[in-house]
Amino acid sequence: MQIEEIKKQIEKYKSEGKKMFTTSSFQTHSLVMLHILSRIDNTIPIYFLNTGYHFPETVAFKDQIGKEFGLNVQEVKSSMPRYMQRDSEGRLLFTSDPDHCCYINKTAPTDHLLRNHDIWINGVRADQSSVRKSFTAEQPAPHGTLRFHPMLDWTMKEIFAYIREHNLPRHPLDAKGYMSIGCEPCTRKLDPEMQEREARWYGMNKVECGLHTDLVKK
Known part of the structure; x- marks a missing residue:
């Protein structure tokens, strides 16, 4: 989408009185x-x-970009304290049940946002995974909301051409070999033979956190 x-x-969306967020x-x-x-x-x-x-580095970069771009950045987090996010044996969930950890910390808080908005502007790209390749530009989401995917047909090459053209800053971990950056315990550096999303939840047979599987209607 241009x-x-x-x-x-x-x-x-604005003329229709839609309440948007990203x-x-x-x-x-x-x-x-x-x-x-x-x-x-x-x-x-x-x-x-x-x-x-x-x-x-991500938290600091978020603050930097918010100021530099003049954005209305807000934080949302799980209602469950991290010390309670453990399995029956006392292990932190990201070590034993990463899907449930993602649900508690990402999917559930976003589901709450959907209940209070009409449009979720989402930056997924079709070239990132087979799941995202199946998406359309506008797609229904839970609670009568709509997902809007404006970057769906953009390629990685186009993304970095835009970054160079507008001289946008780069996440400080880029230079250290990280390509897809999420939570620290579940992110590793990208090996040359790996696809972009394979650096997340490495060895766990998992490439999505749930935002783009649970919070979408096909």
Whole structure:
């Protein structure tokens, strides 16, 4: 979707009185959508899902980008304290049940956001995974809300061309070999033969946290 098309669609939602929000992990490749939104309407809330497990570099980068782009960045987190996020044997859930850990810290808080908004502007790209390749530009989500995927047909090459053209900053962990950056315990550096999403939950037969599997209707 071209930038002018994105602008027209967001203006259409606004004219219809739709309440919009977006979520962001504040990785380097996430910045293109944030930069575009900052130029269209920087009042749209940008929610950072604070799991309590993020790299400190990510938290600092989020603050930097919020100020630099003039964004309305807000944090949302689980109602369950981290010390309670353990299995029956006392192990932290990210070690024994990463799906449930993601549900508690990401899916459930976002589900609550959906209950209070009409449009979820989401930066997924079709080239990231087979799950995301099946998406359409507009897709129903729970609670009568709509997912809007403006970056769906963008490629990694186009993302980084935009970053170079607008001289956007890069996540500090990029230079250390990280490509897809999530929670620190479940993220590793990208090996040359790996796909972008394979650096997440490595060896766990998992490439999605639940936001794009549980919170979508097909």
